[in-house]
Amino acid sequence: MPDQLIYAIEVFFNGLMAGVLYALVALGFVLIYKASGIFNYAQGVMALFAAMTLVGVMEGQVPFAHLINAVLGTKVHHFGWHLPALVGIVSTVLVMVVLAWLVQRVIFKHLVGQEPIILFMATIGLAYFMEGLGDMMWGSEIKKLDVGLPQGINLWIDEATYNIFDYGFFIDNLDIVATIIAITLVGSLVIFAQYTKEGRAMRAVADDHQAALSVGVSLNFIWIMVWSVAGFVALVAGIMWGTKSGVQFSLSLIALKALPVLMLGGFTSIPGAIVGGLIIGVGEKLFEFLVGPLIGGATENWFAYVLALLLLVFRPQGLFGEKIIERV
C-alpha cells in the first residue's frame, strides 16, 4: 500500500476522534435549542466553567479565594484535600444543576415569549458573566486536569497496524475513551428523549410551548432539566478537552467550532450533531493533509465554515434537521 494512503487513513481516524469532541459541544447546543428555541452562546463557557469547577473541587481550592483574602485580609488558598475524580464529578454535576436552576430562575423565567434574538443576547451576557465568575471563583491560570483517563499512544493499535502496514498508527487512548463515552452519552440521551415520559414532554415543549402548557407540562421544570443535561454534557466535553490541553480560556472557543457542526447536522437533531461533528473533524484533517500543502496550509481554520456554508445553500435545515412541517 502506498505510504500516502496509509497516512491518510491515520489522519482519517484522528479526525474522527477530534470530531467526537466537536460533536459533544454541539450536542449541548442542540438540547437547549430543541427544547426552548434558545441558541445558547454560553455552551462553550459552560464547558470551561464545569472543567474549572471540577479541578477546583478535586484540588480543594477555596472558591473566591482572592476576593476573600482581599476583603478579610486572610491568606486562604486550599482546603488541603485531594478528592477522588468521582466525588469531584458528582459535585460538579450538582453545581451545574444549581446553575441551570439559577439561569432559569433569574434570566429566562422573565423572558418567556420574547423574541429569539433577545433570548440569544441574554445568553451572550450569560457567557461573559460565567467567564468572569469562573475566573473569580477558581483563578484564571491554566490548570491541569487529570481524572485518571488513559492518555498517550495506544500501543495495541500501534503494534497491530505496524504488523499490517509496516507503519504504526498514532492513536491517542484519550481519543478512544472520548469516543466510547460520547457514544454512550448520545445513546442514553436518545433513549431518554424517545422512551421516557420526561423526554416525550421535552420534545412536546420543543414543538409547541402553549400546547405543552395546556396539557399540564411545567415549562419551568422541563427547561431546568434541559439546562442541567446540557450542563452535564458541557462537563463531559470540558473533561475531554481539559485533559487534552489543560483547562484554560481557549476551551470556551471550541464553541465556535461547534457552529459549523450545527449547521451541518441541523440545530434540532441529536444524531445530526454527532454525524456533523464527525464529518467536520474528519473533513478538516483530511483536507489539511491532502489539499493543504497545495494552497499553503492553515486550512483547518476555515474549512469547517466553508463546508457548512455550502451545505446551507442546498439544505438549509442541515443534514438531519427536522423537516419544517407546513400544511397548506
Add this chain to the structure above:
Amino acid sequence: MLDQTQDHENLLEVNNIEVIYNHVILVLKGVSLNVPKGGITALLGGNGAGKTTTLKAISNLLKSERGEVTKGHITYRGDHIAHSEPADLVKRGVVQVMEGRHCFEHLTVEENLLTGAYTRPDGKGAIEADLDMVYNYFPRLKDRRKSQAGYTSGGEQQMCAIGRALMSKPETILLDEPSMGLAPQLVEQIFEIVKSVNENEGVTFLLAEQNTNVALRYAHYGYILESGRVVMDGEASELRENPDVKEFYLGMSEEGRKSFRDVRSYRRRKRWLS
C-alpha cells in the same frame, strides 16, 4: 354525584371578570358564567367577542400571552383558581383544548396522546386503558397512531387534540372552536363524539364556538358574548327559538331559513311595498 346541594352544582363559576392584554387592551368587560357539573355549556359569539380569552382566563394560559385577569374571580369547586398554574389545573381536572388544535407536530399521534397523561400519577396500566378508551371514541386515530401528527389531516388533528385532553382523565374540558376549518360532516362527527364522551364518561364541557347552529343543538346551556360582555344566556333549546338569536346568529327570520335569493327577493318586495 356526591354534590347534591345547590351551591355545588356549578363546577366552575366565572364571576364578573375583566381581562386586559399588554396592560392596555381591555378584552373582557365583566363576564360571568356558570358551568354545571355534567353538562355541555356553549360560549357563542363572533370573532373577537372574547370566547377564547374567557377560556384562557379559566385555564390560566393567559399569562404566556401577556394577558391578565384584573377584576372578578374564577372558582372551581368553590376554590379560587385565578393564580394556579395550568399544570395544577390539569391535575385538578380542568384541561383546555386550544383553538387551532395545537398538536405536537413532530410527535406521533400516540405520543401526543401519551403526553396528555403527563400529570397522571396512576401507573402505566391505567394509562393504557385510557388509550384504548380514546381509540374507541376515535378509531381514525388508531389507524394513524404511528404517523407524525403534523402530517395528519385537520379533522384527525382535532381528534388528536381532544383525545390528548381526555388522556389527562379530566373532569372538565374547555373546548375552543372544535369546528374551525373542518368540513360540516366532520364537525357533526366531532360534536357527536363530544356528546357521547359527555354522556358516557361524565365529562363536563365548556365549549367556545362560532358555529351557533351546531353548538346549540348539542349544548344544554348557552351564553352569547358580544365584544367582551355576555349579552344573552339561557337553555340551548330556548336560545334556538329566540327570534334575535335566530336572526343574528342562525341566519333565520320568522319565516324560517332563507337562501340568498330569498334575501334579494325580500329586499325587492320591501321596495315595492314602501
